Amino acid sequence: MKSAFRSAICATLTFSLRSLNPTPHRTSLILLPRYVVCFAGKPSPFTSMATGESGSVAPPSPTVHTLEKQFEEFRHQLDDSGSLRERIRSVALEIESANRLMQSSLLLIHQSRPVPEVLEKAKGQIVVLRELFSKLAEIIRECPGQYYRYHGDWRTETQTVVSLLAFMHWLETESLLLHAEAEEKLGLNPMEFGLDTEDYLIGICFMSNDLPRYVVNQVTAGDYDCPRKVLKFLTDLHSAFRMLNLRNDFLRKKFDGMKYDLRKVEEVQYDVKIRGLATNGKSKGEQGD
């Protein structure tokens, strides 16, 4: 019996050896009946061939070797990209903590601290961020063209960066931080490691979310002109966003949320105006809105 079993293995072995040969081989099928003879003729349930058959008994066939070799190669490749990702993630974590520092200094704006003072402190983190983004760019340089493979690992952090920078920019200039300006602030080279346009736009939406709170607190602190300015800015921004054909994605959702920011600011502006708090000479010329 045992020898019959062996010959069956031999048959499979030659079969696999042949199968390395790319030319089709009918002959192999002729071996089949012989194999079945010993196979079906040994119904002993103790040495079940179906579960412990040739694969584990016989030395692995050449097919298995080439298979193993290829998969080993994949394993190396994936290990490499895995460690690259680890490095990216650690930089992303650093970006996140820089964001937090920047945000916490920026939050003082709600306690009506003077703008220049608040900005100065928050701006301290921009240098750190530039450094971190150049680190990211350096890592990505190791795998040209794969920016978007790892993009997900710094996406949300970058969106937050944009929202903070845009808010600071607005406080300073009352204008929108444009995409190219954001790249410049972060020291990014768009040819190599740019700021993804969608990330930028999402960041801008995040910034818009912060504005209602800012307006409310400014008015509480006695700055009655603030709602008008913010409302004008948000109205312009909202109408600019309406130029975009958005897909049904996250950006679309954020953009849809922007109208609630707009409404909230409108309400504040209404409250201020109806009580005659906003009347002063400076803003008369633009009272049309």
Place this chain on the structure above:
Amino acid sequence: MLAAAAKKPRTLTTNAADSEPNTMKDAFAKYASYLNDLNEKRERVVKASRDITMNSKKVIFQVHRISKHNKEEVLEKAEKDLAAVMDQHISRLVKELQGTDFWKLRRAYSPGVQEYVEAATLCNFCKNGTLLDLDEINASLRVLSDSTVEPLQINVLDYLLGIADLTGELMRLAIGRISDGELEFAQKICRFVREIYRELTLIAPKMDDSYDMKTKMDVMLQSVIKVENACFSVHVRGSEYIPFLGSEDASFSLLGVPDDE
């Protein structure tokens, strides 16, 4: 009042904001055209991917029409159809996926490419009994691009995801072969599928978005078990299958007789 003093320094800059709506509009016009281009491109890629999927599926069905006696012709047709998928549909991806778009749009084309890998490896296994490796597939894709464009090269992840799906097809093939009496072939599939599963267990957790692969691994294990159980049934009740083998080969008459003792 108090407020006037607080806001004065800031309102000085409002003049700068007057010109802003235009620069903002200009900038957003740029973003809009960027998004439009991107979405159109994505749409084209998705369409190509869908065509690749559909036609690769047809190839897979063709392979399943295999039987003991028509192996050559069935595979010949399958290979011809597969080549047509490459020429007509995968070629559409080459121009779209230059540079960073290859990874940016991966989600748009990945299903099609996986299906193609599945079809190509299935054909190759039936013909040669080996796993068509990624380098071979990528080498065959080189003909789609001339020197002016980067060649489209399937990435490891899509290849492995395709291989994971391949095991499901091989399971079906094995079951079909068993009922057709090609036990040796079924055994071979069993060994092959088992080996793939074993190799992939090491690789699956390392893959970029391993969640997708994890579910595929579970399905794959089910396929492997199905093939093993089928082989087991034939093995244990081997002799009962003889009448259904329908083979004209004379040696089958010996099957009922135990060859030891």
